[in-house]
Amino acid sequence: xxxxxxxxxxxxxxxxxxxxxxxSPISGHTSVYxxxxxxxxxxxxxxxxxxxxxxxxxxxPPRFSGxxxxxxxxxxxxxxxELEDSALYLCASSSLGTGGQPQHFGDGTRLSIL
Amino acid sequence: xxxxxxPDIHITVSxxxxxxxxxxxxxxxxxxxxxxxxxxxxxxxxLLKYFSGDTLVQGIKGFEAEFKRSQxxxxxxxxxxxxxDAAEYFCAVGNSGNTPLVFGxxxxxxxxx
Numbered sequence: 662x663x664x665x666x667x668x669x670x671x672x673x674x675x676x677x678x679x680x681x682x683x684x685s686p687i688s689g690h691t692s693v694y695x696x697x698x699x700x701x702x703x704x705x706x707x708x709x710x711x712x713x714x715x716x717x718x719x720x721x722p723p724r725f726s727g728x729x730x731x732x733x734x735x736x737x738x739x740x741x742x743e744l745e746d747s748a749l750y751l752c753a754s755s756s757l758g759t760g761g762q763p764q765h766f767g768d769g770t771r772l773s774i775l
Numbered sequence: 776x777x778x779x780x781x782p783d784i785h786i787t788v789s790x791x792x793x794x795x796x797x798x799x800x801x802x803x804x805x806x807x808x809x810x811x812x813x814x815x816x817x818x819x820x821x822l823l824k825y826f827s828g829d830t831l832v833q834g835i836k837g838f839e840a841e842f843k844r845s846q847x848x849x850x851x852x853x854x855x856x857x858x859x860d861a862a863e864y865f866c867a868v869g870n871s872g873n874t875p876l877v878f879g880x881x882x883x884x885x886x887x888x
Contacts, residue, residue, distance in 0.1 A: 665818070694875060694876075702880075703865075703878060703879070703880035703881055704819075704865065704878040706875050706876075706877075706878075709875050717874065717875055751818055751819070753818075753819075762869075763809060763821050763824050764819075764821075764876060765821065766811075766818035766819040766820070767818050768816070768817050768818045769817075769818050
């Protein structure tokens with residue numbers, strides 16, 4: 662069974678640009694979560710999608726947005742990139758749309774802002 | 776609101792020694808509890824989970840954790856650490872509602888010969 666896949670592995674952008682990160686969940690999983698892992702800050706919850714709807718959102722500005730497609734894959738968009746957006750962005754999926762389900766993680770997209 | 780505290784930022788143990796990583800949570804009802812491990816440059820891998828029942832749960836790679844309601848703790852243990860266990864370990868708490876998992880800030884484990 663294929664795990665959670667994320668693309669690209671690395672992404673280099675400059676300030677003010679826009680970035681799109683993609684995630685394919687484990688087959689059969691309907692929930693997708695996005696996290697930001699900046700150096701020394703642990704995992705910060707960004708967004709949670711389930712069955713195509715946004716279920717919950719973390720404390721991030723509106724320039725962080727995303728969507729979930731009918732096949733349950735998801736993309737995270739970050740507009741007007743700032744230096745502080747440099748981080749590892751992790752996607753996770755789970756089989757049910759409730760908060761207590763174990764999440765399965767991809768290996769992340771390393772976003773570097775120059 | 777749920778919260779997780781991992782009091783130890785960094786722990787160093789000798790190979791073959793026992794290990795205990797601490798995790799304390801805050802949640803009003805019975806929580807769902809998880810331990811994850813992250814190797815450098817990789818995502819998080821689920822080690823074990825507790826939902827209900829037996830308070831001592833076994834996980835992968837020889838890890839176990841014990842849920843102690845009276846202490847609001849869910850400490851991770853391993854009787855004999857291997858060099859390959861060096862990684863970052865995250866404790867997380869969840870519930871059955873619409874709130875996502877809450878992760879602790881992690882404990883970095885170093886293993887020395």
